Amino acid sequence: MTVRVFLVDDHELFLSGVRGELADRDRFDVAGWATDVDDAVAAIRRLVPDIVLVDVHMPGGGGLSVIRNVTETHPDIRFLALSVSDAPEDVIAMIRAGARGYVTKTIAGDELADALARTADGDAVFSPRLAGFVLDAFAGTLPQPDDPELDQLTPREREVLRQIARGHTYKQVARRLSISVKTVETHVSAVLRKLQLSSRHELARWATDRRIV
Amino acid sequence: MTVRVFLVDDHELFLSGVRGELADRDRFDVAGWATDVDDAVAAIRRLVPDIVLVDVHMPGGGGLSVIRNVTETHPDIRFLALSVSDAPEDVIAMIRAGARGYVTKTIAGDELADALARTADGDAVFSPRLAGFVLDAFAGTLPQPDDPELDQLTPREREVLRQIARGHTYKQVARRLSISVKTVETHVSAVLRKLQLSSRHELARWATDRRIV
DNA sequence: GGTCGGATCAGGGTGATCCCCGGTTGTCGG
DNA sequence: CCGACAACCGGGGATCACCCTGATCCGACC
Numbered sequence: 001m002t003v004r005v006f007l008v009d010d011h012e013l014f015l016s017g018v019r020g021e022l023a024d025r026d027r028f029d030v031a032g033w034a035t036d037v038d039d040a041v042a043a044i045r046r047l048v049p050d051i052v053l054v055d056v057h058m059p060g061g062g063g064l065s066v067i068r069n070v071t072e073t074h075p076d077i078r079f080l081a082l083s084v085s086d087a088p089e090d091v092i093a094m095i096r097a098g099a100r101g102y103v104t105k106t107i108a109g110d111e112l113a114d115a116l117a118r119t120a121d122g123d124a125v126f127s128p129r130l131a132g133f134v135l136d137a138f139a140g141t142l143p144q145p146d147d148p149e150l151d152q153l154t155p156r157e158r159e160v161l162r163q164i165a166r167g168h169t170y171k172q173v174a175r176r177l178s179i180s181v182k183t184v185e186t187h188v189s190a191v192l193r194k195l196q197l198s199s200r201h202e203l204a205r206w207a208t209d210r211r212i213v
Numbered sequence: 214m215t216v217r218v219f220l221v222d223d224h225e226l227f228l229s230g231v232r233g234e235l236a237d238r239d240r241f242d243v244a245g246w247a248t249d250v251d252d253a254v255a256a257i258r259r260l261v262p263d264i265v266l267v268d269v270h271m272p273g274g275g276g277l278s279v280i281r282n283v284t285e286t287h288p289d290i291r292f293l294a295l296s297v298s299d300a301p302e303d304v305i306a307m308i309r310a311g312a313r314g315y316v317t318k319t320i321a322g323d324e325l326a327d328a329l330a331r332t333a334d335g336d337a338v339f340s341p342r343l344a345g346f347v348l349d350a351f352a353g354t355l356p357q358p359d360d361p362e363l364d365q366l367t368p369r370e371r372e373v374l375r376q377i378a379r380g381h382t383y384k385q386v387a388r389r390l391s392i393s394v395k396t397v398e399t400h401v402s403a404v405l406r407k408l409q410l411s412s413r414h415e416l417a418r419w420a421t422d423r424r425i426v
Numbered sequence: 427g428g429t430c431g432g433a434t435c436a437g438g439g440t441g442a443t444c445c446c447c448g449g450t451t452g453t454c455g456g
Numbered sequence: 457c458c459g460a461c462a463a464c465c466g467g468g469g470a471t472c473a474c475c476c477t478g479a480t481c482c483g484a485c486c
Contacts, residue, residue, distance in 0.1 A: 124337060124339050126336060126337050154431090154432060156432075156434095167414035167417065167418045168414075170474095179434070180434075182435050182436060183435060185475085186434080186435080188474080199382075199442095199473085199474085201414075204414065204418075367461090369462075382441095382442065384441095392463085392464070392465085394442095395464085395465055399464080400463085405444080411444090412472090
């Protein structure tokens with residue numbers, strides 16, 4: 001089964017280079033290409049390719065705009081980001097926008113074809129140096145899922161903690177739990193003391209850091 | 214350059230299968246193996262391999278424990294998770310713990326060798342069906358990176374907003390920005406009004422939700 | 427029966443938060 | 457020049473957050 005590829009890059013020469021490279025391979029069928037964001041979005045919506053190879057840095061919003069616009073209407077189309085930049089911000093931004101992979105332009109033709117094929121199959125492809133960034137950033141979203149400190153808290157205190165972390169006032173928590181404001185204060189004080197914190201703001205940060213909300 | 218591999222799996226048979234598979238390949242040197250968590254952690258710390266192939270489901274905490282314990286003392290050692298399970302929870306948990314890749318046990322010997330080599334090189338390797346989970350989960354950590362509401366705020370208000378979101382009191386913000394507490398109050402009031410919020414706690418939540426901190 | 431912890435509530439106090447009103451300065455464009 | 461706006465500062469007051477002491481009730485445990 002051939003993979004229908006769409007190319008987006010503001011460099012004509014690079015574009016034709018990729019076209020030439022893919023033309024020799026039976027696996028790929030270059031459905032179309034574009035050199036700016038608006039043309040790309042329109043053409044992709046019309047042609048509905050299997051995968052889009054998109055440059056990151058382009059006038060008019062860059063590859064980010066292309067991915068966001070297209071995925072709104074066609075969430076099934078896959079994106080492989082291609083860039084001269086190996087800056088972590090760029091990589092993270094593209095992945096968060098929905099790109100299924102990210103390779104740098106130093107890549108060889110064979111490798112690019114391999115990356116496209118793998119991405120089309122549902123695999124995730126990153127240039128070696130980039131894979132670390134993505135996984136580090138992802139791992140960083142949850143530092144420690146275990147928490148011996150939470151064991152110090154009674155069930156009721158944990159319940160109050162959750163409510164406070166959500167930003168509710170003492171009064172609101174009291175109503176939700178059908179207890180008095182004074183009881184809420186007692187519980188919050190106990191939690192703050194046990195966790196060595198000093199304010200409900202620190203408490204909220206503490207809770208969101210370990211995803212208790 | 215050979216890659217020194219350590220194997221962790223509670224199934225002896227599977228373990229010897231992998232050893233046999235890798236023994237034929239010059240690229241790999243199986244530095245050691247273990248069938249439970251404690252032995253694995255001790256041996257890995259002693260041998261310091263380049264990469265650890267670790268089973269996800271094992272008595273004694275599973276691969277998660279191995280990764281967590283080892284990375285505390287040896288953050289440079291890479292991990293490739295290997296499992297019969299393709300459940301999103303397992304995949305996400307392992308990646309968050311620090312695994313550089315995740316493949317299922319349906320994988321062929323050649324593919325496993327390829328995955329190990331790629332992971333050792335710094336690449337990220339996932340079984341095709343799994344890559345989607347990881348990237349979806351990662352993309353899900355940031356729902357809307359655009360924020361039309363932020364445009365309503367003046368630069369100074371945004372600055373104050375960041376400080377408040379970090380949990381600082383008005384007094385602290387005033388000192389940091391070298392302005393009076395009253396001015397901070399004014400800015401905060403403006404921000405709350407413009408963003409249709411009613412307390413600094415909601416504001417903190419609002420800010421952390423869209424990663425402004 | 428006594429003791430202990432968990433959960434509930436109250437009074438009283440200090441500081442922080444938030445809103446209302448007011449004001450000054452400076453900049454920018456009509 | 458004048459209006460609009462951003463940034464700055466103040467008084468006063470209502471409410472909220474946090475801490476302290478002290479209290480009652482209940483169930484578990486020795």
